[in-house]
Amino acid sequence: MTPAHNSPIPDPFEAGLASGWKVIDASLLAKDLTLDADVAIAGSGAGGGTAAEILANAGLSVVVLEEGPLRTSNDFRMRESEAYPELYQESAARKTRDKAINILQGRCVGGGTTVNWTSSFRTPPATLAFWQREFGLAGYSVDELAPWFAQMEARLSIAPWDVAPNANNEALARGARMIGISSAAIRRNVTGCWNIGYCGLGCPTNAKQSMLVTTIPGALAKGATLVTRVRVQRLVLEKDRVALLEGDAMDAAGVAPTTRKVRVRARAYIAAGGAIGTPALLLRSGAPDPHGILGKRTFLHPTVVSAALMPDRVDAFAGAPQTIYSDHFLDTQPIDGPMGYKLEAPPLHPVLTATTLPDDGDAHAQWMAAFPRMQVLIALMRDGFNPESQGGTVRLRDDGTPLLDYPLLPLFWDAARRAMRTMAQIQFAAGAQTVMPVHARGAAFTSFAGARAAIDAFVLEPGVTPVVSAHVMGGAPLGPNPKRAVVTSTGRHHQVENLYVFDGSLFPTSIGANPQLSIYGIVARLATGLAQSLAPRG
Amino acid sequence: MISRRTFIMAGLFGAAALVTARWLRGPDTPAGDSRPGTLDTDAQAILHAMVPVLLAGALPIEAPAKRAAVDETVQGIGVAIAGLSPAAQEELRQLFALLALPPARVAIARVKNPWNEATEADVRDCLDRFRGSSLTLLRSAYGALHQLTFAAWYGNPGSWPRIGYPGPPEIAA
Numbered sequence: 001m002t003p004a005h006n007s008p009i010p011d012p013f014e015a016g017l018a019s020g021w022k023v024i025d026a027s028l029l030a031k032d033l034t035l036d037a038d039v040a041i042a043g044s045g046a047g048g049g050t051a052a053e054i055l056a057n058a059g060l061s062v063v064v065l066e067e068g069p070l071r072t073s074n075d076f077r078m079r080e081s082e083a084y085p086e087l088y089q090e091s092a093a094r095k096t097r098d099k100a101i102n103i104l105q106g107r108c109v110g111g112g113t114t115v116n117w118t119s120s121f122r123t124p125p126a127t128l129a130f131w132q133r134e135f136g137l138a139g140y141s142v143d144e145l146a147p148w149f150a151q152m153e154a155r156l157s158i159a160p161w162d163v164a165p166n167a168n169n170e171a172l173a174r175g176a177r178m179i180g181i182s183s184a185a186i187r188r189n190v191t192g193c194w195n196i197g198y199c200g201l202g203c204p205t206n207a208k209q210s211m212l213v214t215t216i217p218g219a220l221a222k223g224a225t226l227v228t229r230v231r232v233q234r235l236v237l238e239k240d241r242v243a244l245l246e247g248d249a250m251d252a253a254g255v256a257p258t259t260r261k262v263r264v265r266a267r268a269y270i271a272a273g274g275a276i277g278t279p280a281l282l283l284r285s286g287a288p289d290p291h292g293i294l295g296k297r298t299f300l301h302p303t304v305v306s307a308a309l310m311p312d313r314v315d316a317f318a319g320a321p322q323t324i325y326s327d328h329f330l331d332t333q334p335i336d337g338p339m340g341y342k343l344e345a346p347p348l349h350p351v352l353t354a355t356t357l358p359d360d361g362d363a364h365a366q367w368m369a370a371f372p373r374m375q376v377l378i379a380l381m382r383d384g385f386n387p388e389s390q391g392g393t394v395r396l397r398d399d400g401t402p403l404l405d406y407p408l409l410p411l412f413w414d415a416a417r418r419a420m421r422t423m424a425q426i427q428f429a430a431g432a433q434t435v436m437p438v439h440a441r442g443a444a445f446t447s448f449a450g451a452r453a454a455i456d457a458f459v460l461e462p463g464v465t466p467v468v469s470a471h472v473m474g475g476a477p478l479g480p481n482p483k484r485a486v487v488t489s490t491g492r493h494h495q496v497e498n499l500y501v502f503d504g505s506l507f508p509t510s511i512g513a514n515p516q517l518s519i520y521g522i523v524a525r526l527a528t529g530l531a532q533s534l535a536p537r538g
Numbered sequence: 539m540i541s542r543r544t545f546i547m548a549g550l551f552g553a554a555a556l557v558t559a560r561w562l563r564g565p566d567t568p569a570g571d572s573r574p575g576t577l578d579t580d581a582q583a584i585l586h587a588m589v590p591v592l593l594a595g596a597l598p599i600e601a602p603a604k605r606a607a608v609d610e611t612v613q614g615i616g617v618a619i620a621g622l623s624p625a626a627q628e629e630l631r632q633l634f635a636l637l638a639l640p641p642a643r644v645a646i647a648r649v650k651n652p653w654n655e656a657t658e659a660d661v662r663d664c665l666d667r668f669r670g671s672s673l674t675l676l677r678s679a680y681g682a683l684h685q686l687t688f689a690a691w692y693g694n695p696g697s698w699p700r701i702g703y704p705g706p707p708e709i710a711a
Contacts, residue, residue, distance in 0.1 A: 008709065008710060009709065077706070078706030078707075079693070079706065080689075080692075080693050081614075081689075081693030081694070084689075085618070085621035090622060090623050090626060091618060091621045091622055093622065093626070093685060093689075095626075098674060098678075099674075099678040099681060099682075102685075196706075196707055198706060204709050205709065253620070253621060254621075255620070255621060255622075255623070255624065256624055317703065350692035350693070350697065350698065350701065350703055351688070351689045351692045351693045353692070354688035354689070354691070354692040355684070355685045355688045355689050355692075357688075360591070360592040360593075360594075360665065360684060360687075360688075361591060361592065361593075361594040361595060361662075362594055362595035363595075364592075364595070364596070364688070365593070365594065365595030365596040366595065368596060368692070368700075368701045369700065369701055369702075371701040371702055371703055372701075372702040372703070397625050399624065399625060401623060401624075401625060403625075441669075463674065463677045463678065463681065464677075
């Protein structure tokens, strides 16, 4: 964080650091750092943050390690040119192996929760039922998880948002109503939200109840230590236990490791680096993987986009970014049949918009000139349920960094085509003058009939049809059967007795909804169990 | 019309050229300027040719303002690249090194003149060829140039008045 300036918004870290919170920026280390703790947590996002507070509240000593920097409300200037390189993995340009999917993933204190769009859904009942049926996962029914969701909803002020949706989201509600499908309001984790619309660039008013302003400060207030700018490289295994965590301090820009090392010796180790980072850490550590499942079945909710021009200003950069959704195409078809999709509206900022719109030169410039009238819908595919939908595989590059290989299959493209048709239909029904399904060179249409005929004829291919993702899930799934799960139903590694996975990698499939609350609730339960098993000594 | 066979030949040649480029330039050819975010002269020449074509219709019309906008965008791309992972930086370094080699420039990009003398029409054709290529390498090269250029330009507040974006609000109590 930067020192105080004349912002009217109190910065929670400013007061906390003054009161003696233990926060170490590893990029500034003059020599190697070694720490001892009850629990070492690799990652400070939805999983790591939730676990840190619960464990610290139980009287355990906790060290949280984060690859990204500490950036706080004093730093959040709502500029994409600053936020993407500072707060996101690979400057918000992380790609799958064939570069067909661009992944938005947080990398900063608070992880994805610092930059997400506040959409809060409990894990859908159909997803939980599928986990029980297909993976034998007991204890994860709607009723059994309800108290954990309720606990985290209370902690993070997750509640209905009673302000009118912005025009971008209202168009989704209006269009859905016109074509006769359901839509509903999204609950949000905010308190005193200013309805500005810049959640994705770090909340400048601390209204968003991310890990950055809730559980991480909560853990620090209980004496936890936070080390930033450290990439956890390896868990040193001795027999069937982790003996030591080793990390590389990163340079100030967060690009390359320095020569300084950070080591933590703990009773228990928690991997919480997200569904790409956690499998990669376990792979680098040579964690036992007797059934070859680690890093497999990594899911993304791969997403396609449809842009429209409305007659009047939409100003999709202003107002709470995601407030309306439709699950019609998830709820009205079998979960393991053709891929279903969730419909949402994304916030539009100039860089995110310009890099997602296809084509270049005059055609691109003309679309950008209509930026204030642009309305955009996204369709998030529910991957991992149809037997053919095996998701992606996390591998390691020569330098040990992760690379996700996620093939886009005909099953996905079939859903993409249906979703493009649906989105165009909704947008025209909502009054769009022009709709451009984001594909190839960006052909645009002035009627639904024209759009539908063209979409039916599209040649949909990796690299030709832009696909994006903001949700990483799976790769170290939980479950009772070690042939199909990396960790037990309590989140402990099946073969390593003091190693836990507490993040979105736990999920046996995608969630079928924005995953933050699924991570909060499930990790709250797992961390509470771990706290009990580690009951403070003395 | 370029046949699929020509594409494949270009692909094979591309792979050979890539190896040659590494060999000719060596792994640690010193850059002209070692400040972070500063591109080497080859990459600068390529981007100075490509950015005005990718941003046609979006840049200021008057020559000095246009030139300044292109310079700022190329500089912004350099800063953006410096913030990418070492793996991604290396891929881009190889791409620019390949395109800078005259035989590769002519055979793959079909740009006859050196990059700093390339015509906009030649660059337009080159970008279209990359985008429509059956080779993942060239398609992803187009994708990278697209993403870097539009991120650098539309991240620059100078681009906002033309698109009617007021910029972020002031936070005042």
